[in-house]
Amino acid sequence: MATVSTNDFKNGLKLMFEGEPSTILDNETVKPGKGQAFNRVKIRKLISGKVLEKTIKAGESFELADVMECSLDFLYSDGEFWHFMNPETFEQIAAEEKALGDNIKWLVEQSSCIITLWNDNPIIVTPPNFVELEVTETDPGLKGDTAGTGGKPATLITGAVVRVPLFIQIGEVIKVDTRTGEYVSRVSK
Amino acid sequence: MIAGFFIFKKEEAPMTWQPTATIDTLKQRAKILAQIREFFALRDVFEVDTPAMSQATVTDVHLHTFATEFVGPGYANGQKLYLQTSPEFHMKRLLCAGSGAIYQICKSFRNEESGRYHNPEFTMLEWYRPGFDHVALMAEMDQLLQLVLRTLPSDKMSYQQVFIEQLGVDPLTADLELLRQTAMAYDLGDFVATESNKDTLLQLLFCFKIEPHIGQERPIMIYDFPASQAALAKICPIDPRVAQRFEVYYRSIELANGFHELTDAQEQQSRFEADNQQRIAQGLSAQPIDVKLISALDSGLPDCAGVALGIDRLVMLALGKKHINQVLGFDIQGC
Numbered sequence: 001m002a003t004v005s006t007n008d009f010k011n012g013l014k015l016m017f018e019g020e021p022s023t024i025l026d027n028e029t030v031k032p033g034k035g036q037a038f039n040r041v042k043i044r045k046l047i048s049g050k051v052l053e054k055t056i057k058a059g060e061s062f063e064l065a066d067v068m069e070c071s072l073d074f075l076y077s078d079g080e081f082w083h084f085m086n087p088e089t090f091e092q093i094a095a096e097e098k099a100l101g102d103n104i105k106w107l108v109e110q111s112s113c114i115i116t117l118w119n120d121n122p123i124i125v126t127p128p129n130f131v132e133l134e135v136t137e138t139d140p141g142l143k144g145d146t147a148g149t150g151g152k153p154a155t156l157i158t159g160a161v162v163r164v165p166l167f168i169q170i171g172e173v174i175k176v177d178t179r180t181g182e183y184v185s186r187v188s189k
Numbered sequence: 190m191i192a193g194f195f196i197f198k199k200e201e202a203p204m205t206w207q208p209t210a211t212i213d214t215l216k217q218r219a220k221i222l223a224q225i226r227e228f229f230a231l232r233d234v235f236e237v238d239t240p241a242m243s244q245a246t247v248t249d250v251h252l253h254t255f256a257t258e259f260v261g262p263g264y265a266n267g268q269k270l271y272l273q274t275s276p277e278f279h280m281k282r283l284l285c286a287g288s289g290a291i292y293q294i295c296k297s298f299r300n301e302e303s304g305r306y307h308n309p310e311f312t313m314l315e316w317y318r319p320g321f322d323h324v325a326l327m328a329e330m331d332q333l334l335q336l337v338l339r340t341l342p343s344d345k346m347s348y349q350q351v352f353i354e355q356l357g358v359d360p361l362t363a364d365l366e367l368l369r370q371t372a373m374a375y376d377l378g379d380f381v382a383t384e385s386n387k388d389t390l391l392q393l394l395f396c397f398k399i400e401p402h403i404g405q406e407r408p409i410m411i412y413d414f415p416a417s418q419a420a421l422a423k424i425c426p427i428d429p430r431v432a433q434r435f436e437v438y439y440r441s442i443e444l445a446n447g448f449h450e451l452t453d454a455q456e457q458q459s460r461f462e463a464d465n466q467q468r469i470a471q472g473l474s475a476q477p478i479d480v481k482l483i484s485a486l487d488s489g490l491p492d493c494a495g496v497a498l499g500i501d502r503l504v505m506l507a508l509g510k511k512h513i514n515q516v517l518g519f520d521i522q523g524c
Contacts, residue, residue, distance in 0.1 A: 007301065018379075029304040033436075033446045033497075034420050035251055035392040037301075038378075055378035055397065057389070058301075 003061040006039045014046075014067040017054075021046045021065035021118045029058065046116065047123050049101075065118060072115050074107050082107070082125065084115060095122035105160035106131050106178045127178045132187050133157050134173050138164065151183070209514040209523055218504045218516060221337055222294065225314060228333055234290040234316060239279035241296060245479035246271035247278075248464035249420070250471065253300035255309075272298035275497050276315050277421070278482045281450070284317055284493060285485035292316035294500065305512050306442060308520050312500040319491040323422070323433045323449040326494035327410045330437060330445060334408050338507055340439070343408040348431070351411055352391075355399045360391055360415060361430045368394070388417050401441050408439035421457070422448035437498070439506055447496030454486035 004015060009027040016022070022043045031037035037058035044051050046067065072084035072093065081094035082104075095115065099122050100107070106127040107113070116124035138154035154164040154174075162176055164183045175184040208215070226236065246254045255272040273279070275297050283291055297313045318326055331343045352360040358371050368390040372381040377393055384390055403409050412435035416424050419432030433449035451457055458478070465475040504516040514520035 029302070029307065030396050031251075031302055031304075031307060032392055032396060033443055033499075034249070034418060036386075036389045037251065038393060038396060040397075055393070057378070057380050057384075060380065 002064045004064055005061050006056060006058045009039060009041065014065040016063040016065050017043055017045065020048065021067050021123070023067075025051065031058070046118065066120075067116060067118050067123075069114050069116050071112055074109055074111050074113055076109060077107075084113065084122075084125075087112075093122060095125055099123055100125045103127050103178070105156075105158050106133075106176070108133060108158060129177060129179060130175055130184065131178055132173050132175050133160070135164070135168060135170055138168060138170055140169070205523070207523075208518045209520050210516055210518055214504075214508060214510070214516060215518060217508055221504055221507055222500070224337055225294065225333070228336060229292045229316065232290070232329075234292050234318070235288075237280065237283060237288070237291045237293050238295070239276045239283070239293060241273055241298070242270040243273055243278065243479070244268065244270060245278070245477045245481065247274050248461045248468065248476045248478065249274070250464055250467050250473070253302075254476070255298050255300050274299050275313055277495070277497070278479050280315060280317055280495070281482060281490060282485040284319065285488055285490050290316070290318050303521055306502060306505075308501065308513050308517060310521070310524075311513075313497050314500050314503075315495065315497040317450075317493050317495040319493040321449075321494040322492075323412060323435050323447055323494050326447050326449075326496055327412065327435055330410070330447065330496060330498075331408070334437070334439070337503060338408075338439070341407040343410050343437070344404065345410045345412065346403075347413045348411050348415065349413065351399055351403060352394070355402060356394060358394075365390070388415070391415065391418075400438055400443070404438040405440060408437055408444070411436050411438065419451075419460075420446075420448065421451050421460075423451050435496075442502050442506060443499075444502055444506070445496050445498035447494060449494050450490065450492075452486065452490040452492060454483050457486055458483050 004013065009024055011024055011026065013024045014021060022045045024041055024043055026042035028040045029037060030040055039056045039058055040053065041056060042051065042053050070086070073087050075083040075085050077083070081096060082100060083092055083094050085092045093115065097104070103125055108131060111128055111131060113128065114126040115122045133156040135154045136157050139152050151163040151165050153161050154168060155161050162181060162183050164174060168174060168186065173187040175187050176182065177184050229236065252274050254274060257270050257272070259268045259270050276293050276295050280291060280293060292314065294312065294314050296310055298310050300309060302309055318329065327345065334340050334343065349359060349361050352358050356371060358367065365385065365387055368387060369381055369384065372390055372393055375398055377397055381390065413425065413431040414434040416430055416432050419434060422432040422434035425431045425433055435447045436443060437445040461478045468475055501513050501516050505513060508516065510516050
């Protein structure tokens with residue numbers, strides 16, 4: 001397996017840290033004029049999602065993590081695995097629920113997701129930044145109300161709950177930003 | 190064509206020929222340099238200009254040098270030349286030749302150093318005062334800082350005292366195990382548990398748990414470093430556990446390093462050799478010892494104190510800049 005030294009550190013580099021593939025978020029070198037240099041790094045462990053700050057002796061080497069990202073279409077879930085397909089090669093891959101985490105609530109069939117693979121196993125499923133989902137449940141609101149007031153909660157077809165403007169009705173399709181979980185707009189059918 | 194276009198868009202930061210510092214900053218930097226030159230002119234310390242390249246170099250385990258090769262008359266087979274990491278060795282040879290008090294403002298070069306406070310090529314102010322010890326030189330340094338940075342008189346504290354006050358640990362008596370435990374208690378890295386070098390642990394604790402908390406209101410000078418970190422300083426005749434070395438810190442920036450200079454040629458030679466042994470033990474190559482320096486010391490270095498100060502950092506502090514590239518015309522990415 002390829003290794004990297006602290007001089008290779010840059011934001012976004014994926015390496016093995018405490019047995020877990022991790023990505024570097026921030027890296028600062030601390031070097032006294034006379035003495036040992038250190039790296040202060042902020043890393044995110046990709047599986048647990050934990051963000052840690054660590055001090056490393058400059059010159060130490062680390063194993064690179066065999067991590068790659070690919071864009072796959074979500075096919076279906078059989079309750080145990082979530083199945084995805086490469087739309088060009090038709091190759092399929094199954095992800096466990098823990099790879100989806102909170103993102104489960106944004107997955108709709110046919111949507112194109114970013115799958116992070118570690119040693120060819122899916123460890124993170126990232127939904128598209130924007131998804132369009134049908135409202136299945138919400139209180140009836142006032143006609144003529146506009147976005148910007150407090151709004152009301154609405155349950156979407158995937159089970160996700162987002163705050164929507166009062167004029168949104170059951171059966172309408174809305175656009176949601178999956179990174180913030182916020183309502184963006186109504187989608188005209 | 191199309192592939193090249195995509196690679197350019199994806200990988201490359203936009204190219205710029207512009208300096209990283211503003212012209213106004215560079216004018217203010219020039220004023221500070223003029224101020225420093227006036228400071229030394231008033232004190233009869235004269236400016237020297239020694240080579241940036243040398244046939245020998247430092248043995249310091251933690252310094253990485255740049256090297257190049259001269260080919261020309263008398264050197265048909267080439268002569269390896271090192272870019273100096275500081276002008277110390279040449280300036281000491283001038284002192285041995287009877288120069289008296291001297292200073293220099295010059296470029297120094299250190300490989301593998303780049304970041305918020307480091308550029309591999311940087312400007313150093315170094316000066317030597319025959320007849321001074323480190324205490325007298327700290328006083329003169331303080332006057333320079335008050336002039337350039339308009340600071341209050343500096344605090345002064347020994348290395349031992351600052352460790353006891355900040356961490357409750359005596360760095361001169363603590364054993365390896367206590368230092369490891371202290372560093373582990375602060376979660377200072379996984380390597381700590383197996384670290385076998387006391388100085389690495391002391392430097393780690395100092396960098397992360399002391400330096401950020403001292404010298405915030407006014408500069409602080411920390412003196413009497415452990416003898417194991419003496420570098421080129423005299424060992425204290427009263428307490429051989431410490432060396433007559435000091436460092437200046439202000440607002441979490443290490444600004445200067447000074448010594449009551451080691452004058453004993455024999456001891457200097459042994460320290461260089463010990464450094465080289467440590468280098469080999471760490472898998473680094475031994476460096477050629479500067480025999481001309483040893484020879485000069487042998488003929489007699491006057492009792493003196495010397496100090497090196499990072500000009501770029503001084504300008505950062507004077508102008509309130511957050512990154513070294515804001516005070517450099519062209520940093521390593523733009524040069």
